[in-house]
Amino acid sequence: GDSVTQMEGPVTLSEEAFLTINCTYTATGYPSLFWYVQYPGEGLQLLLKATKADDKGSNKGFEATYRKETTSFHLEKGSVQVSDSAVYFCALSDNAGGTSYGKLTFGQGTILTVHP
Amino acid sequence: NAGVTQTPKFQVLKTGQSMTLQCAQDMNHEYMSWYRQDPGMGLRLIHYSVGAGITDQGEVPNGYNVSRSTTEDFPLRLLSAAPSQTSVYFCASSYRTGSDEQYFGPGTRLTVT
Numbered sequence A: 001g002d003s004v005t006q007m008e009g010p011v012t013l014s015e016e017a018f019l020t021i022n023c024t025y026t027a028t029g030y031p032s033l034f035w036y037v038q039y040p041g042e043g044l045q046l047l048l049k050a051t052k053a054d055d056k057g058s059n060k061g062f063e064a065t066y067r068k069e070t071t072s073f074h075l076e077k078g079s080v081q082v083s084d085s086a087v088y089f090c091a092l093s094d095n096a097g098g099t100s101y102g103k104l105t106f107g108q109g110t111i112l113t114v115h116p
Numbered sequence B: 001n002a003g004v005t006q007t008p009k010f011q012v013l014k015t016g017q018s019m020t021l022q023c024a025q026d027m028n029h030e031y032m033s034w035y036r037q038d039p040g041m042g043l044r045l046i047h048y049s050v051g052a053g054i055t056d057q058g059e060v061p062n063g064y065n066v067s068r069s070t071t072e073d074f075p076l077r078l079l080s081a082a083p084s085q086t087s088v089y090f091c092a093s094s095y096r097t098g099s100d101e102q103y104f105g106p107g108t109r110l111t112v113t
Helices: none
Strands: A003-006 A011-014 A019-021 A023-026 A032-038 A044-050 A056-059 A062-065 A075-077 A086-093 A110-115 B004-007 B010-013 B019-025 B031-037 B043-051 B054-057 B064-066 B076-078 B087-094 B108-112
Touching: A003 A086, A011 A019, A019 A110, A023 A032, A023 A086, A032 A062, A044 A062, B004 B087, B010 B019, B019 B031, B019 B087, B043 B064
Parallel strands: A011 A110, B010 B108
Antiparallel strands: A003 A023, A019 A075, A032 A044, A032 A086, A044 A056, A056 A062, A062 A075, A086 A110, B004 B019, B019 B076, B031 B043, B031 B087, B043 B054, B064 B076, B087 B108
8 A cells, every 4th residue: 555654753953954854655656745744733734745756846945856766755945944843744645547536645744843 | 715624622532422523614625534643653544525425434444434415514423432532633625636735624632531
């Protein structure tokens, strides 16, 4: 079955540091890939997505590139801020046969804490 | 638009009690789903619906029932609560295709004692 593996956390950084959160996946079809973010006490919200190989998703300074050859979708940001402290989830939606209906398979989440 | 709303925000149940978690969306989305979030395990799909009158099981359906009588509402029922159902529950909705963004509600924190 489908699965998503995220780097083990938590991750603690100083403000303006470079961030990488690794994500690899296995899927039977041609998945769409997502990063969702969860701020304290809130639901998840979409951070960025990529729907085909070599696509780059970007938003709020975060980027991730869909790498089919390495089955990866690593999240990066060049300079993190205190306000980026949150839980980050990598997820996939397997579009095999066009009938996924948006069912998401999530990684375990990575807690990011950014100190001033 | 209110987006996806969930009630209640918090709930404490005793083992064996039943309850319904409410979920509603006002975006005319066809697809709705319920996830549970447990520490270190990400979110896992409980049940989902691709339209009114159509529901199906996800990864962890045991102990939960759903129905979808309208496009807007997708309640989750716990018939006989167990401590293993202590979790945070999220409802989500989206348009139909797998590449569409899912919109999440704020969650319900459920404790079963």
